[in-house]
Amino acid sequence: MAGIELINVHKQYVVDERPVKVLKGISLQIPEKHITVILGRSGCGKTTLLRLTGGLEQVDEGEIRYGLSHKTAFVFQEPxxxxxxxxxxxxxxxxxxxxxxxxxxxxxxxxxxxxxxxxxxxxxxxxxxxxxxxxxxxxxxEPSFIMMDEPFAALDYFTREQMQKELLRVQGGQGSSILFVTHSIDEALLLGHRIVVIENGLVKAQYQVPETAGERNLLDDLFISLKRDIINNLNTTE
Structure with a gap:
């Protein structure tokens, strides 16, 4: 198997002696040599998903399967x-x-x-x-996957834009496999080959972002439509 597979993953924490369910049965395929973006509001479970996938924490229920080569590195919000x-x-x-x-x-x-x-x-x-x-x-x-937890969130707008371009250039040249967490829809659309929307501990939607020649233009009709659909998913509760 290439990449990483999550199968019915559950995770909860105890807060003030009360169990809080963070992930409620996540099943997900994360391909190698792509940027997979986990997108969602603060508190939706995306960082927990990243930490579980990277092996920093253990699942309560379910299973995470890795390809033959499993070696992870992390890039956090702070360097x-x-x-x-x-x-x-x-x-x-x-x-x-x-x-x-x-x-x-x-x-x-x-x-x-x-x-x-x-x-x-x-x-x-x-x-x-x-x-x-x-x-x-x-x-x-030389990891098989790089886990990136909102690595550009603390940067100013211009530096963040520059770093996004740098990441795309490096990933394209190195063929790196990246799992990238963000709460920015624009950042997800600029970086992701695949976008996974997390809401209330569940996968709400998944998007395969079409390949484009050159830098992505978020003002193109295609990306405006994708952004509108993502916003609708984030604003809709089941």
Whole structure:
């Protein structure tokens, strides 16, 4: 099996001695070498789904099946770089010496646009550059899947737009498999090959985003129609 498969996944937490069901039977196919976007409101269960899929937590019921190669890396909303390490050492942090191929690391740093900043420390980088370093660190680990939990949410509009373009460029060049969580419909439409809408712990809808030549234009009729349909799904309760 290629990719990841979730089968009837349930998860609950105890809040003030009261069980709260977060995921209520999620079944989902997550293909490899694509960007699958999990979209939904705050509190709908999308981050829990990401954490379960990435192995940070265990399911209460159901099953998660992985392809033969299962190795995950995470990129969070905050870069979470080591402040005492420069870019190069942050990118290679956690890698064994035998896996620190200089040419490969140089190509990854180039892919995220940080050439010339290898010796810079996090405090010397902008927020966007720090997030690029975090993405480079994930790529250097050579994961089968990168789990991204609203990685651009804390960035300003212009930096966020730049980082979205960088991610698409890197993913296209590396053929990375990405599970990306966001509450932004526009971001989902710009990045996703596939969009999964989560509402109240359930899969509400799924969309296969058509391939386009060049950069996606969200003002095209196709994307306006998709956005309208997604909004209708998010505004409709069953």
């Amino acid at each position: 979470r770089l080591m402040p005492w390490l420069n870019v190069w050492n942050n990118v290679t942090f956690g890698l064994e010496k035998k896996d620190q191929d200089q040419e490969k690391i140089e190509s990854i740093i180039a892919a995220v646009g940080l050439c010339g900043f290898e010796k810079a420390y996090p405090s010397q980088l902008s927020g966007g550059m720090q997030q690029r370093a975090a993405i480079a660190r994930a790529l250097a680990y």
